[in-house]
Amino acid sequence: MKLGLIGYPIKHSLSPWIHKQFLQQINQKGQYKLYETSDIELPETIEKIKQDDLRGYNVTVPYKQAIIPYLDELDIYAEKIGAVNTVVCDNGKWIGYNTDGLGYIQAVKADYPELFTGKKNVLVIGAGGAARGIFYALCQESFERVDIANRTIEKAMTLKSLNQTKQVKTNCVTFEEAEKNIDNYHLIIQTTSVGMNEDVAILSLDNLLHETVVSDIVYQPLLTTFLREARDQGAKIHQGHTMLLNQAKLAFQKWTGKKVSVNPLRYNLEQQLKKDE
Template structure:
């Protein structure tokens, strides 16, 4: 009998996870199927109970349920608890345990593209939302030395720093301050939605002071090359979009369910193909 996995969210029709995971199950010869479940906010508790009742072996969680699902689980991993969001649930002894693979997925992809560990580099994170929190806390958990945060709202950035359970040296900057100090950073991580359609020509900050040997990672992957990435590339910096992060967070979830890490290159190509083959 096939094991059942899935993803819950609202909306869910746009999700590329089923294509990635079902291909991985088939390629690796695992007798399992991954299904998208459209779950409304008001139906979340009933859905989790129902999934446990019918024996769903694990599932991903996307908007708007990443935080709301936490009290409905039997256990939440300490990192996911600190981040305040769960994107992966595994079933163990009839218990549902929540994890967050977003930060780890991002760092795996970043290290791979950068060519070595980034933990000893001077890093700037732009933004202070959920993605920034996952990346910042995971960097802290792994031992990053210096990670600064630039955000439009100072209070939100301050909360991000104060609530981090890991020791990270961090300076909080206004965006205009970050623009002036951009030459201090080896790695710049853009975590906001600025640059997505329909505002594809917008950038969260100016790059006049970026170093030509810097590395800029934008977690957006559609469009495959944001205005910020284009500008950074013109100034000599290396760039990366968010597709590798998406592939790796899915691969890490798959590994938690099955004990097998699927090929992130293959997962990335599947998403590229679904996006029309566009890459950066």
């Protein structure tokens, strides 16, 4: 089975290792190839993928939206979000999916199932590509309110428009408003790249409640400054590598039709990420 990943930069991607483990779980021979490409080379790379006869491939930054015109079809979830992270070749048709949001929900639900009972409030920090899938998935759950904090309120408003449900309230707030009311939230999710290459936290967590779960989708470093500050205040933390594993699991199931488990991979991935820090 031939699989792959398209994006830039992706030389240090963990996806080949993850999907190799999944292939072993189902006793399937296969390979996972990296297609690192520039904007100009994108059409040529997509043509090469077709010639390489892939069963499917993942899409990462900066092409989750740029890939859409090259596909034959989108599933309803990817269409609503306006971004694709998984492509499946089905009888010659290239179909786009998005497993980011559901992968995130599954990752949090596995560690903190209590968040999904009763009426809870959520704060999403950021309104970029990663936030789209996560926000849309959150709005399908039974939360009381999902607020969006972003430097640009216009982008937050665009994200808010993805909420088509009536049961979940959504609101756009400034960073100052979010910090002032930080004790209103049961789950706080950091979706930006802040903390990946810099030792800073995007938001002050003063007055954070101990029962709050603070989540960061950045997984390199494994313990970001944002998570460290939350932990130091006694709050619960949720690390980004769990979303990475779960969105990969869902993508793999799209390609193979077979279920796999992230549990055997989680400890090994944690050790690998700690070693790389």
